[in-house]
Amino acid sequence: MDSRYDRPVRTLLSLIIGSVAWLAAPSLPAQDFTLPDLGSSAESLATPEELRRYGRQLLGSFRQAGLLFDDPLLDEYIETLGYRLVAHGRRPDQHFKFFLIRDRTVNAFAAPGGYIGTYAGMVLLTEREDELAAVLAHEVAHITQNHTLRGAESASKASLPIMLGMLAAMVAASQSSSSSSGDAAQAAIMGGMGLMQQAQINYTRANEYEADRIGIQTLAGAGFDPFAQADVWVRMSRFARNYGVSPPEILRTHPFESTRIVEAKARAEGMTVVPRQDTVGSGHDGRYELFRERLRILTNGSSRDLVGYYRDRLDADPDSIYDRYGLALALSQRDSFNEATRLATGLVEAHPDTLAFALLLADIDGRNGREAQALARYRELNTRHPDRAAILAPYAELLLKHGDVDDATLAANLLRPLIDRDTDHAKLYALIGRAYEISGDENRAAEAHALSAAYNGRFEDSLVQFERLQRRSDLDYYQRARVQARITELMPIVLEIRRRPSSASRG
Numbered sequence: 001m002d003s004r005y006d007r008p009v010r011t012l013l014s015l016i017i018g019s020v021a022w023l024a025a026p027s028l029p030a031q032d033f034t035l036p037d038l039g040s041s042a043e044s045l046a047t048p049e050e051l052r053r054y055g056r057q058l059l060g061s062f063r064q065a066g067l068l069f070d071d072p073l074l075d076e077y078i079e080t081l082g083y084r085l086v087a088h089g090r091r092p093d094q095h096f097k098f099f100l101i102r103d104r105t106v107n108a109f110a111a112p113g114g115y116i117g118t119y120a121g122m123v124l125l126t127e128r129e130d131e132l133a134a135v136l137a138h139e140v141a142h143i144t145q146n147h148t149l150r151g152a153e154s155a156s157k158a159s160l161p162i163m164l165g166m167l168a169a170m171v172a173a174s175q176s177s178s179s180s181s182g183d184a185a186q187a188a189i190m191g192g193m194g195l196m197q198q199a200q201i202n203y204t205r206a207n208e209y210e211a212d213r214i215g216i217q218t219l220a221g222a223g224f225d226p227f228a229q230a231d232v233w234v235r236m237s238r239f240a241r242n243y244g245v246s247p248p249e250i251l252r253t254h255p256f257e258s259t260r261i262v263e264a265k266a267r268a269e270g271m272t273v274v275p276r277q278d279t280v281g282s283g284h285d286g287r288y289e290l291f292r293e294r295l296r297i298l299t300n301g302s303s304r305d306l307v308g309y310y311r312d313r314l315d316a317d318p319d320s321i322y323d324r325y326g327l328a329l330a331l332s333q334r335d336s337f338n339e340a341t342r343l344a345t346g347l348v349e350a351h352p353d354t355l356a357f358a359l360l361l362a363d364i365d366g367r368n369g370r371e372a373q374a375l376a377r378y379r380e381l382n383t384r385h386p387d388r389a390a391i392l393a394p395y396a397e398l399l400l401k402h403g404d405v406d407d408a409t410l411a412a413n414l415l416r417p418l419i420d421r422d423t424d425h426a427k428l429y430a431l432i433g434r435a436y437e438i439s440g441d442e443n444r445a446a447e448a449h450a451l452s453a454a455y456n457g458r459f460e461d462s463l464v465q466f467e468r469l470q471r472r473s474d475l476d477y478y479q480r481a482r483v484q485a486r487i488t489e490l491m492p493i494v495l496e497i498r499r500r501p502s503s504a505s506r507g
């Protein structure tokens, strides 16, 4: 995205670039200049391993601030859509990680290392999957064309170490608060966004045009409607005007938006769209619509009741399965189980192959005193769709509910293959940790809990747990090697955190 529309942070890392530049030169105006092609020198700023480490910290900070959903069904959707675009982009072998941010801001960003964050507000602004794909394709292009690293280099030669330090400071600030609340971290991130807004550090205009140009090729190559790029840019510019999220003078003085929209349309007219062969993520199979309604409800929290919203929509269109799903989910969120069960049962009967409906019904059963029935549903779903986190996470959670050893052993056996594939699902580590704990495997439980701490942005805590584990004499060879590798990885992060004044002052 272009932050001229909606300033908030493109990335924690870029906001840190922003804040560094802002501190150095508060009156620096936004500039458009073309950088020389830095090529490999930009990449040599950090190794791929370092970039992934920053990325993991970035995710950990977001998670600790309560800004991630950690909902496997939502994660699965955005990852599938993202990787589909990556496969048709310029560098299909590069590392990417797609995630969603629980915030109504209309923006998306790309961070070094291939970390692409999409705000819930951005998803909810789109009206079809092709538009969301256009946004992701644009961000993927920022990564494949090395814009994020060039941005870092243009801010300061030393910016990556500084970014790491400031990121660590934010993490430390959040850790010094009550562990039960992510408010401090959230405040730190929001404060950083303010700095970012003042710093006006953006991709250059040339970067934006290039990301549009390459993004639209990726979009069409992956079988999406290339006109969706212009459509979503129009939507964003209208949104910015209507809600004043961007200073109006910026929209007035920058020919950029109308030019970009005109160019996006012209480009789309000259493109041949490759028809999609499969239906993964396709707007026509309804996955996008179900994803969007789920996201709408999970973003909402308890702040507003969406039951009325869906009832109104169903009055206008009683046959919409998306609104019926939304209503059932909204009702189940506020424990109105009877009507939710009736709606979900109807959806499952009419669409037995739609996983989102089946999972909703199982979830309602599990929370509504019909645990045996819920377990049977999860078991059956797991047979039909093996190794899916969206099924195994709630299944394991229910198995662990009563602390039964056999159930816990089953849960551990179900989760282990997923974990062995090194998924980034922080929630799974917490679950398998509990499963090992109940089934009596202390060392594996300790390892899972330590990992869970790291994925949740509690790096010092995680290091302490790994070091304690390392001192045990009864680790097997492989576990000891894994523990050692984690300590090596965590040490530089924690040293950086300890160097920060905000961390030192809390003793």
Ligand SMILES: [Zn+2]
Binding pocket: 001, 002, 138, 142, 203, 208, 211
């Ligand atoms: Zn952009």
